[in-house]
Amino acid sequence: MSLEALARLELGALSLDAALEVATGELVVLLGPNGAGKTTLLRALAVLLPLAEGRLVLDGTVLDDPGAGIRVPTERRPVGFVFQDYLLFPHLSVLENVAFGLRARGVAKGEARERAAGWLARVGLPDRAGDRPRALSGGQAQRVALARALATGPSLLLLDEPLAALDAGARAELRRELRRHLASYEGTRLLVTHDPMEAMTMADRLVVLEQGRVSQDGTPAEVSARPRSRYVADLVGLNLFRGTAGRGRVELPGGQALVSADGGDGEVFAVVHPRAVALHRRPPEGSPRNVWQGRPELLEVVGDRVRVRVVGPAPLVAEVTPGAAAELRLADGGLVWASVKATEVTVYPA
Amino acid sequence: MRRRHRAVGPPEAAAGTRRTPAAFAVPAAVAVAFLLLPLAGLVRETPWSSIGTELASPAVRSALRLSVVCSVGALALSALVGVPLAFLLARSDFPGKHLVRALTTLPMVLPPVVGGVALLLAFGRKGIAGAWLERAFGITLPFTTLGAVLAEAFVAMPFLVIATEAGLRAMDRRFEDAAATLGAGRWTTFRRVTLPIVAPSLGAGAALCWARALGEFGATITFAGNLPGTTQTMPLAVYLALESDTDAAIALSLVLLAVSLVVLVVLRDRWFPTA
Numbered sequence: 001m002s003l004e005a006l007a008r009l010e011l012g013a014l015s016l017d018a019a020l021e022v023a024t025g026e027l028v029v030l031l032g033p034n035g036a037g038k039t040t041l042l043r044a045l046a047v048l049l050p051l052a053e054g055r056l057v058l059d060g061t062v063l064d065d066p067g068a069g070i071r072v073p074t075e076r077r078p079v080g081f082v083f084q085d086y087l088l089f090p091h092l093s094v095l096e097n098v099a100f101g102l103r104a105r106g107v108a109k110g111e112a113r114e115r116a117a118g119w120l121a122r123v124g125l126p127d128r129a130g131d132r133p134r135a136l137s138g139g140q141a142q143r144v145a146l147a148r149a150l151a152t153g154p155s156l157l158l159l160d161e162p163l164a165a166l167d168a169g170a171r172a173e174l175r176r177e178l179r180r181h182l183a184s185y186e187g188t189r190l191l192v193t194h195d196p197m198e199a200m201t202m203a204d205r206l207v208v209l210e211q212g213r214v215s216q217d218g219t220p221a222e223v224s225a226r227p228r229s230r231y232v233a234d235l236v237g238l239n240l241f242r243g244t245a246g247r248g249r250v251e252l253p254g255g256q257a258l259v260s261a262d263g264g265d266g267e268v269f270a271v272v273h274p275r276a277v278a279l280h281r282r283p284p285e286g287s288p289r290n291v292w293q294g295r296p297e298l299l300e301v302v303g304d305r306v307r308v309r310v311v312g313p314a315p316l317v318a319e320v321t322p323g324a325a326a327e328l329r330l331a332d333g334g335l336v337w338a339s340v341k342a343t344e345v346t347v348y349p350a
Numbered sequence: 351m352r353r354r355h356r357a358v359g360p361p362e363a364a365a366g367t368r369r370t371p372a373a374f375a376v377p378a379a380v381a382v383a384f385l386l387l388p389l390a391g392l393v394r395e396t397p398w399s400s401i402g403t404e405l406a407s408p409a410v411r412s413a414l415r416l417s418v419v420c421s422v423g424a425l426a427l428s429a430l431v432g433v434p435l436a437f438l439l440a441r442s443d444f445p446g447k448h449l450v451r452a453l454t455t456l457p458m459v460l461p462p463v464v465g466g467v468a469l470l471l472a473f474g475r476k477g478i479a480g481a482w483l484e485r486a487f488g489i490t491l492p493f494t495t496l497g498a499v500l501a502e503a504f505v506a507m508p509f510l511v512i513a514t515e516a517g518l519r520a521m522d523r524r525f526e527d528a529a530a531t532l533g534a535g536r537w538t539t540f541r542r543v544t545l546p547i548v549a550p551s552l553g554a555g556a557a558l559c560w561a562r563a564l565g566e567f568g569a570t571i572t573f574a575g576n577l578p579g580t581t582q583t584m585p586l587a588v589y590l591a592l593e594s595d596t597d598a599a600i601a602l603s604l605v606l607l608a609v610s611l612v613v614l615v616v617l618r619d620r621w622f623p624t625a
Contacts, residue, residue: 043527
């Protein structure tokens with residue numbers, strides 16, 4: 001019992017081709033850069049956009065299968081949707097907004113209102129029932145939107161960037177609260193975000209979408225330890241290389257090679273943590289197996305570290321202490337040697 | 351008015367005067383006078399002491415009553431067919447849509463008399479539609495109250511269609527998506543979401559449509575004639591009274607002016623947003 005989706009469609013410049021599975025009760029976060037097709041995929045799941053090809057099965061029921069001519073209309077899907085800007089109906093009171101779905105499904109007015117009031121109490125807004133949506137703060141509107149989507153008892157809850165419309169100051173608090181509300185709902189949940197912090201802290205499982213394709217899928221820990229794209233590597237702050245492995249070496253496209261203690265075979269990814277990169281003004285002596293030369297560029301100060309990009313045959317980011325940065329006179333430019341121990345290079349299949 | 355000026359604030363007002371050539375002040379003042387003087391003349395000539403008796407006279411009351419009936423009828427007819435037309439124009443694609451839209455707005459630029467002649471040729475007793483209506487249902491339109499309603503609707507419907515279509519186009523359609531995800535079918539979505547959200551545009555269009563129908567002259571007199579109690583609406587009565595009973599003409603004109611002002615005040619926030 002779960003969601004199984006294969007969605008293919010073209011929309012403007014975007015070509016979406018994504019397969020996705022979500023188990024019942026699981027909270028999957030769909031993460032990706034802007035324009036990757038996250039919202040498009042979510043809208044396709046709610047059939048607000050038609051699939052060109054693919055198949056969509058929820059709890060064993062086929063909702064969409066263009067090949068077989070099946071397309072259950074939006075209003076008959078057990079799918080709740082929280083829109084990015086919430087889209088609370090401006091002409092209805094908060095209570096009527098939450099009761100809307102129940103009324104549309106034929107629940108009598110009195111009962112619908114009663115149940116809606118119960119939902120408002122659950123999201124902590126029992127006293128705002130009579131207000132118009134425009135009188136609410138962003139965080140309150142988000143909770144009303146969540147209550148409205150959950151009131152109809154959907155088996156699948158879709159959330160499109162539920163925190164993006166809120167100001168940064170309130171976001172951390174509201175993220176905690178959203179996580180709590182989502183935890184109390186037992187259905188299948190799929191949340192879209194471009195905020196890695198939100199993704200890492202909320203997800204049972206992360207699905208990374210880039211240019212309409214799923215580039216990575218796994219728990220937040222797996223994804224951040226073994227990025228499979230430049231986008232994810234940059235998010236988690238790792239140096240990512242792709243090359244061909246053999247006899248303890250990873251040959252990179254530029255002719256450079258990385259020596260790794262991991263070994264590996266065939267097409268592989270290799271990651272190096274910036275803190276594992278040492279910088280020198282003279283060719284280093286001793287055991288480091290990977291040494292290359294490049295021009296240093298100061299990037300930024302993160303906590304007690306200075307991030308430095310070494311521009312050379314294989315660009316690399318290093319993190320050094322401010323003391324080391326001053327001692328090496330990195331701000332002066334010139335050439336530096338970067339070294340990485342073979343034990344610090346993690347290799348995994350591409 | 352004064353308060354609105356102050357709300358704009360001194361810096362913007364100063365910038366405004368700097369950009370406008372000073373020489374514009376004179377022709378602009380002429381334009382204002384040109385618009386204001388006729389109204390002032392009307393108010394000045396109004397026989398205030400006898401206006402009550404003028405308006406109470408049977409002929410005037412009959413014209414008033416007929417005007418209300420015909421303009422409300424024209425509005426109802428326009429709403430019945432015009433609102434669905436506005437939806438089709440705003441929401442669907444069909445061959446010849448541009449042509450239909452042009453046709454919709456045609457009565458706004460067409461001289462109403464020409465509209466009346468055209469109506470007569472189509473719905474007159476010998477017209478293509480008129481002959482059929484008479485044969486099939488025994489309905490005659492020219493020189494009847496129904497004919498006056500039809501003439502007014504012909505001229506006034508575009509205002510309702512255009513305003514409603516504009517409102518539908520301006521509306522965020524994702525509200526309808528939201529309604530669908532909550533289980534609302536097309537009809538429920540229309541009734542509970544789309545219609546309330548475009549209601550202000552629809553209301554503005556209806557007010558304009560009604561006001562235009564109320565003032566309709568050319569098409570009505572050409573198609574429906576000038577029969578007291580049957581097709582002689584207020585504008586027609588004003589025109590006729592001007593030759594025999596000036597005071598009645600002025601009194602009726604004043605009523606029409608007052609109605610126009612009320613419509614203007616009602617629509618003020620839509621046409622002249624305070625922002």
